[in-house]
Amino acid sequence: MSVQRVLIVDDSKAFCLFLSKIISADPNLDVIGYALDPFEARDKIKDLNPDVLTLDVEMPRMDGLTFLRNLMRLRPMPVVMVSSLTEPGAAITLDALEVGAIDFMVKRHTSDSQSMEEYSAEVVRRIKNAAAANIRKKNVQTTDVAIPDVPILNQRIRADKRVSPELKRLVAMGASTGGPEALRKVLTDFYDPGCAVVLCQHMPERFMAAFSHRLNSSSRFSINLAVDGEKIEPGHCYVAPGDKHLEVVNKSGSLHCKITSDPAVSGHRPSVNTLFNSVAKEVKRGVIGVLLTGMGDDGATGLKLIHDANYPTIIQDEKTSAVWGMPGRAHELGGADQAMGLECIGPVLNAINKKAK
Secondary structure (H helix, E strand, O other): OOOEEEEEEOOOHHHHHHHHHHHHOOOOEEEEEEEOOHHHHHHHHHHHOOOEEEEEOOOOOOOHHHHHHHHHHHOOOOEEEEEOOOHHHHHHHHHHHHHOOOEEEEOOOOOOHHHHHHHHHHHHHHHHHHHOOOHHHHHOOOOOOOOOOOHHHHHHHHHOOOOOOOOOEEEEEEEOOOHHHHHHHHHHHOOOOOEEEEEEEOOOHHHHHHHHHHHHHOOOOEEEEOOOOOEOOOOEEEEOOOOOEEEEEEEOOEEEEEEEOOOOEOOEOOOHHHHHHHHHHHOOOOEEEEEOOEOOOOOHHHHHHHHHOOOOEEEEOOOOOOOEOHHHHHHHHOOOOEEEOHHHHHHHHHHHHHOOO
């Protein structure tokens, strides 16, 4: 990876210097400056031509979201939002992801050496992820979608049976970087009242309620954070809570959510692998696996297990993924029946579920 030039935009000079010290410690990142408000940032972007930007949500003279909208219209570039852990901050951050930000990180000061090391690693990872991301994803056309004919998916769905007399299919989804908007797109386009959805998105706990509410507002599924022990019902979507794993368990033929605080898997809690592994193990029929954009490899081995159980599996293609890490790894492992553009996934799920028994 070549050295990426980073511009920090934050109204706190102290936090700019704090963040600069963290970022500059990595040899592949070069902090070329900082700006204390969006107008200064605008000038420095023109003068310094950064590769990636960190942008505070709460800014003077012009809020971060307004500045981001202007930036993505005039000079699209990878942006990592810096957010507080407040409820309004969470909502604005999700707005920023919708507008075009690649990722976000929580603003945090810490004096504990271990916490500082963990936070520094997270900051560097998110900035590198953003720098490597495909910002063209926001230009994906969503009208007049030609639904691809996918014989293997049709074949597998026809050969499979319902999960239970009341539940036609269980669709298991996972995502990370770029996932909030990808999941929103799929769940806006896809709906079948006979199906249920379980999903895992890497996101801090404080953001999960706002995230699930946002998904619910744009989908015909009833979407909520999963609750330990609740029965999985058709027409509902169950979201893994922040900092906890979601698993699916089979109790006498009916499916239920299981929430645990077990250690992180693949570096994550919640983990897509944990969810997918439980689905492959506990659900005896009627499964569809979907793995969307994300850095790393979480979910890849789990999707392979779903695939090897002879269930249809779909991954988001490289062109429309913000980061093709997780779906790309699933492709390498042979765990995907089909890679397709984000705009096709919802319509394909609708089409293949119409053909289900």
